[in-house]
Amino acid sequence: MQAEIARRTGLSPATVTNLVRELVDEGVIGSEDRVHQGRKAKWISPRAGAECVLGIDVGRSHVRIALVDLGFNVLGELQQRLARNTPSADILALVGEMLEELLATTGVERASIVRAGAGIPGPIDQKRHRIGTPSLLPEWAGIDLPAAFEAATGVPTSVDNDSNLGALGEYAWPPALDVDSLFRVRLTTGIGGGLVINGKPWRGVDGTAAEIGHHSIDESGALCRCGNRGCVEAIASVPGFLEVLGRAVGHEVDPDEWVQLAQQGNTTAGRLLEDLGRHVGVAVANIVNLVNPSRILIGGPISAVGDILLAPLRAEVRQRAVPAATRGIRIELGRWGDLAEVYGAAIMAMQAQDSVTYSIPKW
Numbered sequence: 074m075q076a077e078i079a080r081r082t083g084l085s086p087a088t089v090t091n092l093v094r095e096l097v098d099e100g101v102i103g104s105e106d107r108v109h110q111g112r113k114a115k116w117i118s119p120r121a122g123a124e125c126v127l128g129i130d131v132g133r134s135h136v137r138i139a140l141v142d143l144g145f146n147v148l149g150e151l152q153q154r155l156a157r158n159t160p161s162a163d164i165l166a167l168v169g170e171m172l173e174e175l176l177a178t179t180g181v182e183r184a185s186i187v188r189a190g191a192g193i194p195g196p197i198d199q200k201r202h203r204i205g206t207p208s209l210l211p212e213w214a215g216i217d218l219p220a221a222f223e224a225a226t227g228v229p230t231s232v233d234n235d236s237n238l239g240a241l242g243e244y245a246w247p248p249a250l251d252v253d254s255l256f257r258v259r260l261t262t263g264i265g266g267g268l269v270i271n272g273k274p275w276r277g278v279d280g281t282a283a284e285i286g287h288h289s290i291d292e293s294g295a296l297c298r299c300g301n302r303g304c305v306e307a308i309a310s311v312p313g314f315l316e317v318l319g320r321a322v323g324h325e326v327d328p329d330e331w332v333q334l335a336q337q338g339n340t341t342a343g344r345l346l347e348d349l350g351r352h353v354g355v356a357v358a359n360i361v362n363l364v365n366p367s368r369i370l371i372g373g374p375i376s377a378v379g380d381i382l383l384a385p386l387r388a389e390v391r392q393r394a395v396p397a398a399t400r401g402i403r404i405e406l407g408r409w410g411d412l413a414e415v416y417g418a419a420i421m422a423m424q425a426q427d428s429v430t431y432s433i434p435k436w
């Protein structure tokens with residue numbers, strides 16, 4: 074509502090009227106008269122299709138892209154599977170091809186894409202625009218990430234860790250969550266985390282905050298690819314669990330099939346998920362003790378299994394975290410499932426373009 078903008082920004086109603094008129098003339102927003110709480114009000118909204126952003130979510134085994142207009146309407150979305158260890162050059166080429174296809178099927182003009190946001194599955198040093206810990210994501214090591222994605226898409230691109238973007242998507246995609254702090258765990262072949270504190274992201278100085286997969290839960294545990302011992306990812310290794318399950322059922326299994334098998338009552342699949350839930354719960358309890366957030370969200374393809382995983386995870390948090398911190402906390406599935414990352418990527422692009430609604434905090 075126009076009056077609401079004046080109230081929130083402190084600008085005079087006349088100034089807001091002039092600004093709105095300018096933006097309507099430029100075709101960026103639409104304005105209409107509506108009745109709100111019994112009174113006539115000017116209702117404004119981003120004009121569908123006028124400008125849009127491209128969200129890109131590169132996981133370890135998939136690429137998803139979405140075109141989103143500034144009113145948060147998804148104009149089109151595409152997903153493709155990735156073979157493990159696909160070189161980054163091939164992933165970037167695939168992103169370019171998928172964008173061509175999406176433009177063709179949606180009829181969106183390339184020129185109307187103002188910016189892109191991309192997530193990749195590792196912590197990023199935002200000052201150097203590169204992977205901060207090359208051993209965690211060797212295929213992207215040394216690459217100037219925004220420049221590489223810009224070359225692939227033809228639009229300026231912001232890049233962040235996919236786990237941060239998943240937390241942003243869950244937090245800010247409308248209707249934005251009314252919480253001041255949340256932690257989101259992402260369970261896929263890797264285990265990631267994203268943290269929002271006081272409505273703002275918490276990446277840490279070098280972009281590695283909330284890397285829950287590399288929290289040590291056993292000081293003398295197995296060696297991890299990050300160089301530490303006893304990390305969640307080393308003890309509750311999803312690729313390791315999939316291998317055990319694959320041997321039990323006689324063929325290779327991916328996370329989606331793991332979920333299906335557990336839901337069909339396969340005992341091995343169910344027990345392995347309980348194990349995963351318990352180990353992740355230990356690390357989540359540590360986060361709860363450190364941050365005392367109001368919401369824990371569980372996302373990623375493996376979370377689709379629901380209570381088989383969530384029940385042991387919740388039990389572990391209740392047992393290990395300070396009781397006061399667990400009293401009001403809600404531990405539940407995320408709202409947007411596998412779309413949270415691509416939604417977060419689109420929101421990051423909108424914020425970088427500075428053409429965002431007031432309801433979204435700066436990421």
Ligand SMILES: [Zn+2]
Nearest residue numbers: 287297299304
């Ligand atoms: Zn580790």
